[in-house]
Amino acid sequence: MKGLNGWLRNLESNQSAVLATLLKELERLTASEESSGMDVGEVILKDANLTSNIIRVGNSVMFNSSNIPVTTISRAILNIGFDQLRSICISIKVLESVLNDNPSDLLLSRLATTLHAAAQAKALVIEQSHSVQEEVYVAALLSQLTELLILSSEEEDAKAFSGKVSSVTESAEKNAAAEKTLGVSLTRLGKTLMKRWRIEGLVNKVLLDFQEKDDLLQAIDLGSEVARTALYGWNSPKFRKTLEKVAEFKNVEPGNVRKTIRQVAEEAEEAVSQYGNVALEGKIVHGEVVGADESDASSAKGSSPNRDSVAPLKPNPEFQLKALQELTKMLSGEFNINRIFKTSLLGMNKGVGLERCTLAIFDKTQLKLAAKYVQGEGTRHWLESFVVSYARSETGFLYQIFKQDRIVWAGSDEFKQFMNNLPTEYKGITGEDDFFIAPLSTQGRKIGIVYADMGYSKSALSPDLFDGFKMFIQQMRMALALLAAKSNQA
Numbered sequence: 001m002k003g004l005n006g007w008l009r010n011l012e013s014n015q016s017a018v019l020a021t022l023l024k025e026l027e028r029l030t031a032s033e034e035s036s037g038m039d040v041g042e043v044i045l046k047d048a049n050l051t052s053n054i055i056r057v058g059n060s061v062m063f064n065s066s067n068i069p070v071t072t073i074s075r076a077i078l079n080i081g082f083d084q085l086r087s088i089c090i091s092i093k094v095l096e097s098v099l100n101d102n103p104s105d106l107l108l109s110r111l112a113t114t115l116h117a118a119a120q121a122k123a124l125v126i127e128q129s130h131s132v133q134e135e136v137y138v139a140a141l142l143s144q145l146t147e148l149l150i151l152s153s154e155e156e157d158a159k160a161f162s163g164k165v166s167s168v169t170e171s172a173e174k175n176a177a178a179e180k181t182l183g184v185s186l187t188r189l190g191k192t193l194m195k196r197w198r199i200e201g202l203v204n205k206v207l208l209d210f211q212e213k214d215d216l217l218q219a220i221d222l223g224s225e226v227a228r229t230a231l232y233g234w235n236s237p238k239f240r241k242t243l244e245k246v247a248e249f250k251n252v253e254p255g256n257v258r259k260t261i262r263q264v265a266e267e268a269e270e271a272v273s274q275y276g277n278v279a280l281e282g283k284i285v286h287g288e289v290v291g292a293d294e295s296d297a298s299s300a301k302g303s304s305p306n307r308d309s310v311a312p313l314k315p316n317p318e319f320q321l322k323a324l325q326e327l328t329k330m331l332s333g334e335f336n337i338n339r340i341f342k343t344s345l346l347g348m349n350k351g352v353g354l355e356r357c358t359l360a361i362f363d364k365t366q367l368k369l370a371a372k373y374v375q376g377e378g379t380r381h382w383l384e385s386f387v388v389s390y391a392r393s394e395t396g397f398l399y400q401i402f403k404q405d406r407i408v409w410a411g412s413d414e415f416k417q418f419m420n421n422l423p424t425e426y427k428g429i430t431g432e433d434d435f436f437i438a439p440l441s442t443q444g445r446k447i448g449i450v451y452a453d454m455g456y457s458k459s460a461l462s463p464d465l466f467d468g469f470k471m472f473i474q475q476m477r478m479a480l481a482l483l484a485a486k487s488n489q490a
Contacts (some may be wrong), residue, residue: 001157001180001181001182001183002157002182002183003157003183003184004039004183004188004189004192005028006183006186006235007046007150007183007189008189008192008193008196010153010155011146011193012196014194015278016300016368017291018047018093018097018099019093019094020199022043022047022050022089022090022199023114023130023142023197023199024088024198024199025043026040026086026089026090027072027199027200030101031042033462036082036279037074037077037078037082037085037188037365038074038077038083040077040085040086040089041073041077043161044073044077044089044460045073046184047093047340047387049096049196050089050092050093050096050371051073053088053092053275054073054076054080054088054092055070055071055072055073055076056069056275057076057080057088057092057274057275057276058075058076058077058078058079058080059076059079059115060274061165061166061270062270062271063079063080063081065074068426069383069450076327076457083130083131083134084134085129085138086123086134087118087134087138087141087207087431088142088275089270090138091115091118091141091271092275092419093277094111094141094145095111095275095277097148097152098111098148098149098151098152098153099111099152099277099340100152101335101336101337102336102338102342103164103279103291104151104237104278105154105289105291106151106162106165106166106167106290107148107151107152108146108277108279108280108289108290109167109231109287109288110144110151110167110284111148111280112169112272112283112284113141113143113227113228113231113284113287114141114144114227114325114367115224115268115271115272115280115284116226116227116230116265116268116284116287117140117144117220117223117224117227117228117421118136118137118138118140118223118262119137119140119223119264119265120222120223120226120227120261120265120268120380121136121137121140121219121220121222121223121224121243122134122137122140122223123134123223123264124136124219124222124223124246124250124263125215125216125219126141126250131352133426134259135201135202135216135395136202136216136219136220138201138202139201139202139203139206139220139385140206140220140223140224142194142199142203143203143207143220144189144224145190145193146186146189146193147174147186148189148415149388150162150178150182150186157181157183158181158182158411160181161177161178161181161182162179162291164177164181165177166291166428167228167231167287167288167289167290167291168228168229168231168232168289169291170228171187174182174186176353184334187207187209191204191207191208191209193430194207194349200357202216202217202220205217206220206457207281213437214364214439215311218249218458219249222242222245222246222249224241225242225245226246227259227284229241229242229245230261231287231288231289232289233240234262237450240254242252243257243258243261244451246261253471255426258451260426262285264287265284268284269281269282269284269285272284273305273322276341277324277326278319278323278346278347279317279343279346281322281350282319282350284294284376296326310355310456310457310458311457312355312454312455312457312459313349313353313354313355313376313454313457314350314353315333315351315352315353315464315465315468316350316353317351319350320347320351320352320468321346321349321351322351323343323344323346323350323351323472324471324472325350325447327340327343327344327472327475327479329443330343330404330479331475331478331479331482332476333478336372337479337480337483338373339429340475340476341348341359341372341479342373342375343475344376344450344472344473344475344476345357345358345359345374345375345450345472346470347467347472348375348452348468349375349376349470352468352469352471352472353465354376354436354452354453354454354468354469355376355377355381355453355454355455355456355457356374356375356376356377356378356382356430356452356453356454356456357374357375357376357379357451357452358371358372358374358375358382358450358451358457359371359372359373359448359449360372360386360387360448360451361447361448362446362447362462366390367387367389367392368385368389369387369389369390369398369449370386370388371383371386371387372448374386378455378456379454380431382429382430384431385429386430386451387429388423388425388426388428388429389423389425395421396421397418397421397422397423398439399441400417400418400421401418401437401438401449402439402441402446405441406439407436407437407438407439407470407473408436408437408438409435409436409461409468410422410426410433410434410436410437411433411435411461415421421454430451430453430455431455432453432454432455434453434454434460434461435451435453435455435461436450436451436452436453436461436465436466436481437450437452437484438450438469438470438473439449440473440476440477440480441480442477442480442481442483442484442488447480453471
């Protein structure tokens with residue numbers, strides 16, 4: 001275990017140090033009455049990624065109702081407004097600091113929950129001045145930064161910590177888990193990090209965890225509880241208890257705060273879509289418990305649904321377009337193949353509307369494939385159970401798919417010639433014999449398969465779903481070809 005000093009060295013040696021510099025400059029400028037939006041603009045222009053993201057936010061529907069294209073940082077700042085600029089800059093840089101090329105589901109969930117919590121905390125002090133609202137938002141966000149940095153780390157101790165917590169674990173339990181795995185509590189590490197970075201203000205009071213709390217600290221605590229308990233479901237008993245606490249804090253009836261909380265969640269979701277990663281979309285308004293085993297997650301949501309009563313997942317063309325745009329951006333620049341795979345599965349699921357998807361790759365023997373990534377409701381256990389064999393025989397199902405390089409709709413008349421050799425193991429694993437499957441290979445080397453179905457609602461597959469599936473398979477194949485070409489040049 002690294003302990004306090006070891007983790008301080010680790011966190012200060014990575015890109016979070018860039019975040020620390022920005023935090024100090026933004027705090028200095030926003031604390032001065034003589035500072036202007038242009039002063040902040042000069043700070044933003046030092047960071048190319050932040051500049052492009054702020055311009056994109058300035059072009060969003062939220063800040064550009066006139067729909068006149070924004071191409072300069074000065075115009076983007078005018079659209080956004082000086083009051084909100086600091087919180088948006090910090091949100092973007094926090095995302096950039098902790099989102100690695102292959103973020104875990106737990107990290108993505110905690111990122112979304114943290115941004116949601118900050119938005120709810122800010123809304124709870126809406127009667128206060130803009131500067132106080134922004135201070136509450138930033139303090140709520142930064143108070144969770146240490147945990148996010150740990151969850152994004154590839155260190156073995158960090159992985160051990162991740163294995164002991166979930167997206168709904170409370171602070172005391174997280175601190176206890178951190179003491180055992182990291183050698184220091186998250187709270188102590190966070191306090192020391194803020195001190196080392198010379199970050200003043202409300203975040204330090206949050207981390208001190210006073211017994212007697214003023215309205216601002218209570219708002220931050222309640223915002224965090226709203227975001228955490230919402231993961232159990234908007235109608236869950238845990239969330240209803242939180243509603244009562246919020247109603248008491250605001251001195252109104254519980255029924256009057258529910259609508260406001262949902263509206264804040266939707267606005268936070270929209271904000272994240274403007275400066276985040278497509279993998280974060282949907283995790284605020286439709287969040288789920290991540291990090292616990294599937295049975296625990298199901299109990300958090302309530303009893304398992306009757307499949308006959310489950311409505312099929314609806315396609316989301318807007319999300320599909322965003323996922324394709326992000327893939328195009330990754331293909332044209334520096335990219336991580338695993339992130340491309342995960343974004344493609346996400347696009348198939350949340351964009352195309354395919355309920356369950358997985359990428360299974362060959363083991364060293366090239367005789368077996370096992371799930372590497374999964375996406376969709378009820379797929380977590382596939383990481384252990386989705387294992388299929390590859391028979392090197394002309395009668396082998398996968399052998400023929402790879403030989404002919406066909407994207408197959410198992411169960412449709414068009415691909416009947418493949419069905420005679422379909423092993424029973426697929427239905428044994430997924431319960432479905434109507435599914436899409438595609439081979440992935442590059443330069444003659446077999447990589448794996450992509451599988452997708454509608455097995456959660458038991459709905460029928462359709463030509464439109466098949467077209468969407470093929471679109472993302474094409475992106476994955478392009479990525480593999482590009483990766484192979486770069487390897488040959490090296």
